[in-house]
Amino acid sequence: MQRSALPAGRVQQHQLRACSSSRRPQPFTSARPSSVTVCNAAASLNGNGNGNGNGVHSNGSKAPAAAKCPSPAQTIRTLVDIVNEGTLCTIGSSGHPVGIPVTFSTDKQGHLHLHLDRTALEMANLGGSSTACSLTVQPITQPARAVAAVTLLGKVEVPVDAAATVPLHVEKCLYFGGLDQANKGQEVSGEEFASAEPDVLRKAAPELVNNWNGERAEDIYRIVSDFQGVPLTEMSYAELLWVDYLGMYIRTEVNGAEPLVVRVPFYRPVLDERDARSVITMAAQIAWERERSYTPPIPSIFADAANN
Known part of the structure; x- marks a missing residue:
């Protein structure tokens, strides 16, 4: 499945800014965003995680809300x-x-x-x-x-x-x-x-951040673009800041507006680094499919059964 790449200038801008932020330590206060958007827990992917996606258990009782981020x-x-x-x-x-x-x-x-x-x-x-x-x-x-x-x-x-x-x-x-x-x-x-238990990704998070910002920046652009409902062409900048077992923080700029830090949830808690890589990749794939209004083709065996 071929994906369209981000404009070369956009990727180069991202790499230069990400490299600069990782090499030049800044005061703690500068890392605090002027605004933070906190997510609803992956409602767009699996509802509330109870299997039926409607927020209600089979017995009719309301399911408890999923955690949005670590306590x-x-x-x-x-x-x-x-x-x-x-x-x-x-x-x-x-x-x-x-x-x-x-x-x-x-x-x-x-x-x-x-x-x-x-x-x-x-x-x-x-x-x-x-x-x-x-x-x-x-x-x-x-x-x-x-x-x-x-x-x-x-x-x-x-x-x-x-x-x-x-x-x-x-x-x-x-x-x-x-x-x-x-x-x-x-x-x-x-x-x-x-x-309390420490986060399962505490040791792997820095490598995940560096890997996606350095080699897979397009995924981060697509994920946060889809999450905010903003066309990819209007994304001025996107940078992954941190990953935990429930989701990730992404700094984003839309059409040169004030930078915003967005909390993007995973559709389920991840178990380890390998699982996190899989879930982030899946999120990027889903964002790509939504951008293209992509509908997977029906396997021939099911198409033949429908015709008969």
């Missing part, structure tokens, strides 16, 4: 899993908060362990009357830096020996959505954080 708790777990450094804030002897860069690790249960020098200032602060502290985590590399930022508030368990790792018991989190502007500034409990 703040899930995104926080994803962030602390893919990032290993942040800013630890403790209270000094003068009573003033002191922020110090630190590294940390996360075990399989999601417990955080700070890597601290026994003789460092933060250890002296935590060894006093208060073990309360906060840890701010924000990706600094492309493309993950656009996802979100979080401040974890809790207390540390100061070891009696010279152990290099110090457990951080998270009591609550302050979630600052990057692409997820709908939940910006939301408070998440320590229990929600502990029970």
Whole structure:
């Protein structure tokens, strides 16, 4: 099935801009879009995912709405899993908060362990009357830096020996959505954080983003064009920003208008990187067929049966 390609100038513009954004780190605030369109959960492809596409179970009851994007708790777990450094804030002897860069690790249960020098200032602060502290985590590399930022508030368990790792018991989190502007500034409990699962695509997302922007930009243009109901010829620019198990964020410009970040859902949750590649490819194919008003030919065996 032959697809028409995007104009050469459009593809070259996309490649230059995508290359520039990946090589030149920008402040976190610049990654926050001026506007975000949040999707309905893949209604155009499979209704609500209950098999009949009409939003009603066979017993007549309404089906629960499908998730539109990962919850703040899930995104926080994803962030602390893919990032290993942040800013630890403790209270000094003068009573003033002191922020110090630190590294940390996360075990399989999601417990955080700070890597601290026994003789460092933060250890002296935590060894006093208060073990309360906060840890701010924000990706600094492309493309993950656009996802979100979080401040974890809790207390540390100061070891009696010279152990290099110090457990951080998270009591609550302050979630600052990057692409997820709908939940910006939301408070998440320590229990929600502990029970959430990190995204299955957290390790693969950067490669998926780079692959589609660098080699399959036409797919991204078609997907977001179809999702917005905008003719492909009116798309000035489209760039994949991030992928998670429920969908993807795409920055788009239509006829030179103000850039917009659109949340495009998958028609179902994906299981792994291979599954994500398949679902994104399918979305591009469906967009192409809609653009062409394409109707697949009926196999001859069924056509013969109909004639008889």
